[in-house]
Amino acid sequence: MDGTLVERYAAPVPRYTSYPTAPHFNAAISATTYGSWLRALPKGSAASLYVHIPYCDRLCWFCACHTKQTRRYDPVARYLTALNAEIATVAALCGSRLNIKAVHFGGGSPTMLTADDLILLGCRLREKFSFARDAEISVEIDPNDMDEPRFDALAAIGMTRASLGVQDFDERVQKTINREQSFEQTKAVVDAVRARGVRSVNLDMLYGLPHQTLDSIAATTEKLLSLRPDRIALFGYAHVPWLKKHQTMIDDALLPDAAARLEQSAAAMRLILEAGYEAVGMDHFALPGDSLAVAARAGTLRRNFQGYTTDQADALIGLGASSIGLLPHGYVQNMPATGEYERRVLAGGLATVRGFALSNADRMRGWVIERLMCDFAFSRCELLSRFGEAARAVIAEAELLAAGDRDGVFARSGNRFVVTERGKPFVRSIAAHFDAYLGQGTARHSVAV
Template sequence: MDRKLVEKYAAPVPRYTSYPTAPHFNAAVSSTTYGGWLRALPKGANASLYVHIPYCDRLCWFCACHTKQTRRYDPVARYLAALNCEIDTVASLCGSRLNIRALHLGGGSPTMLTATDLMSLGARLREKFSFAGDAEISVEIDPNDMDETRFDALASIGMTRASLGVQDFDERVQKAINREQSFEQTKAVVDAVRTRGVSSVNLDMLYGLPHQTLAGIVVTTQKLLSLRPDRIALFGYAHVPWMKKHQTMIDDAALPDAVARLEQAAAAAELILAAGYEAVGMDHFALPSDSLAAAARSGTLRRNFQGYTTDRADALIGLGASSIGLLPHGYVQNMPATGEYERRVLAGGLATVRGFALSNADRMRAWLIERLMCDFAFSRCELLSRFGEPARAVIAEAELLAAGDRDSVFVCAGNRFVVTERGKPFLRSIAAAFDAYLGQGTARHSIAV
C-alpha cells in the first residue's frame, strides 16, 4: 500500500447509505409530514418494511447500532406492545394499498425475542400488510440467542435469509470487542437454518478491529469460507467513541492504522474472490448464483441503510425506535429514545422526529452517489436523461475532479466517469466530492478506509 495515498484519502467521510446522510435530517419533517407522505403512496406501490429491535442481552463494544443492553425481558415486552401500535397506525394510513416485497428484522438483536413473540410479530405484520408471495424475509441473528424454538419460529414466519455477524474468530479479538462466539457456534446456526429450508445465508466480518492481524484475518476468512455462505459482507470497523460511548472500552492503541486496515481488507477479499465469489460494491461478495451478484452484473444494485441490496421498492417503511424510512418524498426517522417512542405510538400517533424532504437537486446527487457506490461509475448521458439541464453543473464538477486527479483514482472514459481499480479502496472519499452538504454542521464520521 502507498502510505501517502492512503493517508490522503483516509479522512473521515460518511458511508453513504443515504443522501443526504442522517446528520442532515431536520425537525421540519414531522409526524404530520410523514402521515401525509404515507397517505400519498399509490395503490399497488411496492414497499419494504424494516423493523428495529433496539435491545441486546450483551453489548458488543464495536457496535455502532442504536441498541441497549438488558438482562430483563420486561422492557422488551413493553417495547413490543408499542411496536404493535405503530404497526397498526402505519397500516391504517397505507397498509391495504401496498405490496410488501421485503421485510428485514434488525437491531439490536431481533433474536432476543422469545419464539412466541417472534411468531406474534410476524403474524401481526402479515395481518396488517399485504405480502407478495415471494417476499424476502431477512433476520439478523445473534448465535448466542438461538435455541430450537427460535429456529422453528423463524422458519414459521417465512425467513428466507439469515444474517449472522462473525466479526472475527480470533479469541483475543473477540475478548477485546466483548463478542465471544466460536466457529462451532456459528456453524451450528448456519446448519440449523439451512436444515429448515432457508435459501440464503449472509455472514458479516470486520477488519480494523483491536488486535487484528493480517495472519489472523486470513484464518478467520478461511473458516468463514468453509461455511460457504451465499453472501459475505466485509466491513471496516467504524471507531466512533464520541458517538457510541461503549466504544471507549476499546483500546485505541490496539487498533490497526489505515494502511494495516486496507491490507487486512485486501487479504480477505483475495481469499473470497479465489473461492469463487463475485465482488459486489465496495465491501460485499456473493456467489455468482445469488441475486445480489446478478444485480451487480446488470447494473441494478441498490444501496440503503441495510447496505447493498436488490430491493427496488418504491418505499422503505421503518418501524420501531430510531428506524429510518425512505419514501418518494424524502427520509423520515423515528424517535431514538425507547421511552418517548413508546409514549408517542401508544397514544396513537407516529413517532417521527426528523427527516429530510428531497429536492430534485438532492435526488440527482443521490442517484449519482448511489451509482458510484454500486457500480464505481456513472453515465453523463443517463444523468442528463434523468435530470435534464441541472445535471450539467454536476457533470462539470465531475469533469473538474477527473481533470485534476493526479492519483489515477477517478477518470473520464468517454460517456462515463469511472473509479479506477487504484481508486476503489477510496470510493467513499470520491463519492464525498459530490456531497453538497458535507462540512455543514458538526457531524463527525469514521475514517474512509
C-alpha cells in the first residue's frame, strides 16, 4: 500500500467503542442522575450486564484495561463484597423490570476468582435480575488461572462463550510483553470448555507488538486457526504509556511503524479469510454460521465497549469499579479506584462519578459512526428517516468528504456513503470526520492502524 496514504490516515484517533468517547464524559452525570435513569427504564426492557473484575495475578505490559496486580486474595474478596452490594442497589432500582439478555465478565481476570466465588457471583446475579432463558454468558479467561474446579464453575454459571487472549505465540514476543502462555495451555483451555458444552470460543490476537514480524504473525495465526475458534479478534496494540504507566516497560524503539503494522494486519487477515472465516467490521472474524457473522450480513451488527457484538439490548448496565454503562439517556461510569468504589457502594449508594447525557445530535452522529465501523457504510435515507431534517447537516458533511476525496477511500454510491476497499484499513480515521468532539480537550489516542 502507498506509504503516503498510510502516513496520511494513521494519525491517532479514537477506537469508537462509544460516541462521544470516554474522555468527553463529565462529572455533571452523578450517582443521582444514574439512579433516575435506572428508575426510568420501562418494564420489559432488554438489558445486558457487564461485570468488571479489576484484578490480575500478573500484569501484562501491553494491557490498557483498568486493572491492578495482586498476589493476595484478600483485596479480591473485599471487592466481591462491594460488588454484591452494588448489584443489590442497582437491582432494587430496576432489576424486576429488566430482561437480561447477556452478561459479560471482564477484567482484569475474572478467572482469578476462586471456583466458589465464581459460582456465588453467578447466583447473585440470577437472584437479583430476571434472565432470559437463552441469555448469553461470556467470560474472559486467562489460561494461567485455570484448573478443573474453575472449569466446572464456569459451566455451573452457564457460560456460553469463552474469550481467550492469545496475543502472540512467539516466546520472544511473550517475554517482551510479560505474557507467557504456550499454545498447549491455550489448546487445553479450548478443549476443556468445549468438553463442558460451551458452544462458542473467541480468541484474540494482537499485531504491532515488539519483536513481531510477518513470519511470527503468520505462525501465530496458523496455530490459532488450528483451534478453529468460532470468532477471532485481530487487534492492533494500543501503545498509550501516558495512560498506562506499565506500558513504559515496552521499549518504543521495538515497536513496528504504521506501515509495518498494516502489513502485519493484512497478513493475518489473509490467512484467516483463506481459512473460511468472514470479516466482521474492521478487526473481527467469525465462522459463517456464528451469530456475529450472521449479524454482519444482516446489517444488525453493533459496537460497544466489548467490541463488535450482536447485543441489541436497550440498556447496558456496568457493574464494578470503572465499569461503563449505556442507557437510553446516556453513558455512566463508575469510580475507577477500587477503594473509593467500595466505600460508595458499601454505604448503599451508586458509584457513578461521570458520564454523558446524549442529545439527539449525539445519537445521530453516534449512529453514523457506528454504521461506518460496523458496515463501512451508512444510508442517506435511513439517516433522514431516523433523525429528520437535522440529518441534512451530517449528509452535507458526507457529501463534502466524498467530493473532496482524492485517495479513493470514501465515496457516495446511490443512496449510500461507503468506505471503499482501499479505505477499510482507515475506517477509524474516516469515522472521525463525523466526530463533533474530536480535538476538544486534551485526550490522546492510539494510532489508527
